[in-house]
Amino acid sequence: MELANKLRELSQRIITLKEQIETEEATKTAFVLPFIDLLGYDIFNPTEVIPEFTADIGLKKGEKVDYAIMENSVPILIIECKHWKEDLNTHNSQLFRYFHTSKSRFALLTNGVEYKFFTDLEETNKMDEKPFLEFNITKLKESTINEVVKFHKTKFDVDQIVNNASSLKYSREIKKIFNAQLIEPESDFIRFFSSRVYSGRQTERVLEQFKELVSKSINQLISEKVNDRLHSALNKEEEKLAEESIEQEEKNESKIVTTEEEMEAYRVVVAILRKEISVERIAFRDTQSYFGVLLDDNNRKPLCRFHFNGKTKYIGLFDANKKESREKIENINDIYKFDIVLLKTIKFYKELEVEKVN
Incomplete structure (x- = not known):
């Protein structure tokens, strides 16, 4: 304006x-x-x-x-x-x-x-x-x-x-x-409240006792109302941000194209890892920058990644600290060369699961 x-x-x-x-x-x-x-x-x-x-x-x-x-x-x-x-x-x-x-x-x-x-x-x-x-x-x-x-x-x-x-x-x-009245409540103001909660005589002594109580109660109520409004405003802002995040994810997902080459590479990894874990625990998530293979469909448990969007193809492998290292591959069959590393990754997660139980 x-x-x-x-x-x-x-x-x-x-x-x-x-x-x-x-x-x-x-x-x-x-x-x-x-x-x-x-x-x-x-x-x-x-x-x-x-x-x-x-x-x-x-x-x-x-x-x-x-x-x-x-x-x-x-x-x-x-x-x-x-x-x-x-x-x-x-x-x-x-x-x-x-x-x-x-x-x-x-x-x-x-x-x-x-x-x-x-x-x-x-x-x-x-x-x-x-x-x-x-x-x-x-x-x-x-x-x-x-x-x-x-x-x-x-x-x-x-x-x-x-x-x-x-x-x-x-x-x-x-x-x-x-x-x-909030700063220095008068007798009539105090009596308005005290007469509704106290059934005895409204003596000067009673009003004096209620003076601080009335002022304190109203100020506390106002404070609670303000906090409620702030909490409500924050919740609305969080909901708005969450909606915007979902909308952005949907936009990003609409740009993702999962290729047959990526799916073929995923099937090779499944063939290697099924020796140690059931197939149902091996999941994938495709993104704009890479194709990820996960344990239990959990982003915190990456097994490997395929970087096939450029001219040169790479497989991303993870160590015990979940640090990724990229290895160049010429074709899908080259993934078999890293079977020991992939199986070690499964071993890392199994050891962590044992530690949690103990």
Whole structure:
């Protein structure tokens, strides 16, 4: 997503430059205007972005808000900016007054690092005291980016944003409250749980005993849920890798052609080894690079390999350490020359089987 990449680039830019930004005007130029620009609005076009937008308040004339984003000559988002070091909580009232005189349904209070979006959910044309969307651009989350996208010029829809703002605002507040309860649970919060598991009187002493238990239990539950999600994600990734491995094997297998010459060589090896083991224990697996003969169809028990794909033919023989050595052969009958070596290989595996039993 292009907007997401631009937001991350701006985030990194702010982290790098902020200590060099010493004034409110510099904050606007370096941080806020690039943010407006990435929302798709032409910051040099006064029909789209008006700096120092007039927002007269009653008898008080000449009041101005830093920027207004316009659509069809009507403001759709007014923006009040502060220096990046300033605490935004002390400036809500100023934007509150501007909002009341503007036709905009949305207001943004920002210092270029922190962003607070407001609307009028609780009373029409009266800005809510609390923002419905709040974030620090240097600590971007995917959920935040998804909300910022809705303010892009190509996506902007007043009704959709307002409808979503309600759930955003109250969801954020609920999260704040719940997080506070996890850190320092209040009596009512503790009583909610203790009354369901403890049948005695809910005295102060009982609530104090449950205080640590409630906090510990909830934090443990959250931790378990996170671990479950991680475990599930890992399992899915493992399943995906396994499926990809199977698909690759199937592709490789489709390229393998077992020749009659390889099968004839295999039959010669079987004729040699059947003196020591039953034929049923001698298996083969053909690959793109070689034809392998195995004991008990086990890749860890190679008996020999045929390398017949090139101009020169080789038989691969194995020692007690399963190290392969290649011997040149002119024709299939030459395999009989290595009967002693092949029978020794069987002997190695038999000795290992005896050791395991003992």
